[in-house]
Amino acid sequence: MKHMAGASQAPGRMGRQSVNLRPAASPSRRVYFLVIANEAMLKASGGGTLTQGCRALFSDFEINGNQIIAKETGAQIPLTTGFFRDAWRIASFIGIVQGLRASRIMRGREPRARISFFPKKPKPYYAIWPVCQLADVKIVDDPAEADLHFYFEDREFLTAPRLAPSNKPAFNVGCSDIRKSVVARRFEEVFGYSLSIDPLTHKGRAVEKSEANGKHDGRIVECPLASPARDLVYQRLVDNTFDGKEFVDIRTPVVGGKIPFVYLKRRVRDLRFSNENHRVDLVPADVMLSTREQAKITEFAAAMALDFGGLDVLRDREDGRIYIVDANKTDMGPPSALSGQEKLAAMRGLAAAFAELVDARLSA
Numbered sequence: 001m002k003h004m005a006g007a008s009q010a011p012g013r014m015g016r017q018s019v020n021l022r023p024a025a026s027p028s029r030r031v032y033f034l035v036i037a038n039e040a041m042l043k044a045s046g047g048g049t050l051t052q053g054c055r056a057l058f059s060d061f062e063i064n065g066n067q068i069i070a071k072e073t074g075a076q077i078p079l080t081t082g083f084f085r086d087a088w089r090i091a092s093f094i095g096i097v098q099g100l101r102a103s104r105i106m107r108g109r110e111p112r113a114r115i116s117f118f119p120k121k122p123k124p125y126y127a128i129w130p131v132c133q134l135a136d137v138k139i140v141d142d143p144a145e146a147d148l149h150f151y152f153e154d155r156e157f158l159t160a161p162r163l164a165p166s167n168k169p170a171f172n173v174g175c176s177d178i179r180k181s182v183v184a185r186r187f188e189e190v191f192g193y194s195l196s197i198d199p200l201t202h203k204g205r206a207v208e209k210s211e212a213n214g215k216h217d218g219r220i221v222e223c224p225l226a227s228p229a230r231d232l233v234y235q236r237l238v239d240n241t242f243d244g245k246e247f248v249d250i251r252t253p254v255v256g257g258k259i260p261f262v263y264l265k266r267r268v269r270d271l272r273f274s275n276e277n278h279r280v281d282l283v284p285a286d287v288m289l290s291t292r293e294q295a296k297i298t299e300f301a302a303a304m305a306l307d308f309g310g311l312d313v314l315r316d317r318e319d320g321r322i323y324i325v326d327a328n329k330t331d332m333g334p335p336s337a338l339s340g341q342e343k344l345a346a347m348r349g350l351a352a353a354f355a356e357l358v359d360a361r362l363s364a
Helices: 027-044 050-057 081-106 128-134 180-191 291-303 340-363
Strands: 061-064 067-070 076-078 113-119 137-139 148-152 204-210 219-223 232-236 247-255 262-267 279-283 308-315 322-328
Touching (some): 081 340, 113 340, 128 137, 128 340, 137 340, 148 340, 180 232, 180 291, 180 322, 247 291, 291 308, 291 322
Parallel strands (some): 113 137, 113 148
Antiparallel strands (some): 061 067, 067 076, 204 219, 247 262, 262 279, 308 322
């Protein structure tokens, strides 16, 4: 397909949409920076040794057999050497971001704004945390001290949106239902074609998956089904490959209706429904999505009341159309498969968009 050309770009080459990385520091400055980053990371993690710091960072998880379980959502992550490698990469990146933020504070740089999260504050491995640090938006505990609020909760469904602590500008407040069936319904309303199928009448292969977010439990079933499961959803099987072999998820960050870039998450066939990527590329949104598609994605995000989050977008090899299969309002990131330089480029891109959104809300 014509979109393949963009995937061959050097990862992280963002063109005009990128936030340029700063020139490499001199050896003495680099050593000084790493010392600040290490100390800052330990401070953010509650102090103590690096091992204790990492343990504090990931306190929202528990080990159950050969899996890591997210306490709040029940999401399951295989306990492998790859997990520990990714955890170390995340912790290292957090240290870099803390070092950048600490250096700005030492130079007397004032925050752009103060923000409080409710009902809970994000841990550093959630994307919004480094974004706030790099956008000069200070996270505060007391809502009374905040200029803005941000609804943050790892739950896919609430019977009613939570009320913000005050009438100050707030983000994601109306995003109270991101179940798979709701995402599919909103997608059809905005795009005009359907992702969902009726498993009783559909003929051929389809995807069966949980309503819940982060389960990664999709499996292929042959329809029609005599007795579909009531607590699962059934959707079109999208052939999201370019070559029939490598499955590509166009992970699309959305910030205030804008798409700063996209991640191309590449997976092998056996892991197509998992979150295990053998490669992730950082590319401009224009390379993978047309202007009309980006406008529709913005419209979809507005329909979901998603001010800041991530969407899983798949392009079908057969009909060429895109399908939004998942929406996440508590996005983790950046992907561990990216290099440190690419992680920083991605978060700086999101931070620039978030800073613009914050300024617009405060001046409205």
